[in-house]
Amino acid sequence: MANTQGASTRGDGGALRCLKQVGLRPTRQRLALAGLLFGDSHRHVTAEALHAEAVDAGVRVSLATIYNTLHQFVKVGLLDEVVVDPGKSYFDTNTTEHHHFYHEDIGRLEDIPGSSVVLGRLPDPPAGKRIASVDVVIRVTGDR
Amino acid sequence: MANTQGASTRGDGGALRCLKQVGLRPTRQRLALAGLLFGDSHRHVTAEALHAEAVDAGVRVSLATIYNTLHQFVKVGLLDEVVVDPGKSYFDTNTTEHHHFYHEDIGRLEDIPGSSVVLGRLPDPPAGKRIASVDVVIRVTGDR
DNA sequence: CAATACATTAGAATCGTTCTAATTACCGAC
DNA sequence: GTCGGTAATTAGAACGATTCTAATGTATTG
Ligand SMILES: [Mn+2]
Ligand SMILES: [Mn+2]
Ligand SMILES: [Zn+2]
Ligand SMILES: [Zn+2]
Numbered sequence: 001m002a003n004t005q006g007a008s009t010r011g012d013g014g015a016l017r018c019l020k021q022v023g024l025r026p027t028r029q030r031l032a033l034a035g036l037l038f039g040d041s042h043r044h045v046t047a048e049a050l051h052a053e054a055v056d057a058g059v060r061v062s063l064a065t066i067y068n069t070l071h072q073f074v075k076v077g078l079l080d081e082v083v084v085d086p087g088k089s090y091f092d093t094n095t096t097e098h099h100h101f102y103h104e105d106i107g108r109l110e111d112i113p114g115s116s117v118v119l120g121r122l123p124d125p126p127a128g129k130r131i132a133s134v135d136v137v138i139r140v141t142g143d144r
Numbered sequence: 145m146a147n148t149q150g151a152s153t154r155g156d157g158g159a160l161r162c163l164k165q166v167g168l169r170p171t172r173q174r175l176a177l178a179g180l181l182f183g184d185s186h187r188h189v190t191a192e193a194l195h196a197e198a199v200d201a202g203v204r205v206s207l208a209t210i211y212n213t214l215h216q217f218v219k220v221g222l223l224d225e226v227v228v229d230p231g232k233s234y235f236d237t238n239t240t241e242h243h244h245f246y247h248e249d250i251g252r253l254e255d256i257p258g259s260s261v262v263l264g265r266l267p268d269p270p271a272g273k274r275i276a277s278v279d280v281v282i283r284v285t286g287d288r
Numbered sequence: 289c290a291a292t293a294c295a296t297t298a299g300a301a302t303c304g305t306t307c308t309a310a311t312t313a314c315c316g317a318c
Numbered sequence: 319g320t321c322g323g324t325a326a327t328t329a330g331a332a333c334g335a336t337t338c339t340a341a342t343g344t345a346t347t348g
Contacts, residue, residue, distance in 0.1 A: 025313090025314060025315085025325070025326075026314090027313070027314070027325090027326060027327080028313085029326080029327070030326090046304090047304080047305080048304080061327085061328095062327065062328050062329070063305090063328095063329095064305095064306085064307090064327070064328060064329080064330095065326080065327055065328070067304095067305065067306075068326080068327080081230075083227060083228060083229060083230050084227060085227060085230075086225075086227050086229075086230065086231065086232060086233040086335085086336085087230065087231055087303070087304060087305095087335075087336075088230060088303090088304065088305095089230045089304085089305085101269065101270060101273075103270075103273070104276060110270065112267050113267070116265075116266075116267030116268070117264055117265065118263065118264060118265075118266065118267065119262065119263065119264055120261055120262060120263055120264040121260075121261065121262075122260075122262065122282070123256050123257065123260030123262065123282070124260070125245065125282070125284045126245060126247075126254065126284060128286070128287045129245075129247070129284040129285065129286065129287065130284060130285060130287065131282055131283070131284055132248060132283040132284060132285050133282075133283045134280070134281075134282050134283075135279075135280070135281045135282075135283065136278070136279070136280050137278075137279045137281075138266070138267070138269070138275055138277075138278050138279075139275070139276040139277045139278075139279065140269045140270060140273040140274060140275055140276060141273065141274060141276050142272070142273065143272050143273065143274065169294070169295075169344090169345060169346080170345085171294090171295060171296080171344075171345075172296095172344090173295080173296070174295090190335090191335080191336080192334095192335080205296085205297095206296065206297050206298070207297095207298095207336090208296070208297060208298080208299095208336095208337085208338090209295080209296055209297075211335095211336065211337075212295080212296080230304085230305085231304070231305075231334070231335060231336095232334090232335065232336095233335085233336085
């Protein structure tokens with residue numbers, strides 16, 4: 001479980017509670033971004049895409065702040081960072097353990113339903129190391 | 145199976161046969177790079193690292209050619225590209241199906257022995273898509 | 289040993305991201 | 319409410335990896 005606070009169902013002081021809970025000041029920008037990110041369903045966004053979306057929604061926020069905020073959200077556990085493409089990071093509002101389809105042709109990430117089990121047993125980590133995370137990415141492409 | 149030609153054990157016209165086999169002209173640069181890449185054991189290199197290694201070995205080759213060559217080698221199946229770090233690509237001389245430990249602290253990739261089985265069954269791909277590859281990355285970090 | 293197609297190159301350009309230094313906003317104390 | 323201190327935001331420069339461009343060099347074939 002995670003994101004138990006997940007910004008209820010619109011209208012929304014949920015973003016405020018969400019920020020309070022993780023000890024980040026509820027600034028105009030962070031409130032707006034939390035509002036965009038933590039709606040009803042989970043999302044996978046890039047920094048540029050979120051910036052475009054914010055600007056489009058009339059939120060005045062710089063790209064620098066988008067990056068600052070995304071990284072802060074990752075640090076406090078509100079987001080996960082997913083690496084599937086060299087040269088671009090995706091941020092994932094689903095912070096539970098799960099894996100991904102990556103649609104290479106269109107650059108879209110999609111959660112793999114947890115029910116379709118993927119992992120068998122894990123190998124032991126190299127001596128003196130501990131496992132930080134296990135990422136499974138199934139790359140898919142347009143039909144044939 | 146793959147890389148069945150794997151540049152024998154030094155001295156080496158192996159690189160030449162290797163290029164002939166995939167239909168790439170055996171230029172000075174490509175021969176040298178194939179020599180560096182396809183030795184006795186498998187390697188995971190970045191473009192910059194391979195360039196440094198080549199220059200260090202007295203091979204005169206530009207960074208542009210390193211990129212050209214790596215991508216050509218990927219296209220003909222001599223190399224795989226592995227994405228574990230936003231903003232940097234790794235190239236893998238092991239083109240058999242396998243998975244990786246990624247040592248986040250030092251930026252090193254390590255093959256997971258195929259014996260330590262990792263995958264259970266795979267989920268069905270989204271409708272109208274086919275699975276291009278399945279990447280498993282186990283991120284590990286320095287001890288405690 | 290042409291002629292031709294292919295390959296290499298230096299350097300500029302691009303892209304995503306991070307940094308810098310200046311401005312602005314939040315917030316607790318009064 | 320006002321103030322002061324600290325934290326946050328910002329524009330724009332800087333950065334690192336990669337790609338592109340257009341000029342030069344080299345393998346191949348006849
Ligand atoms: Mn990052
Ligand atoms: Mn590439
Ligand atoms: Zn996800
Ligand atoms: Zn490998």
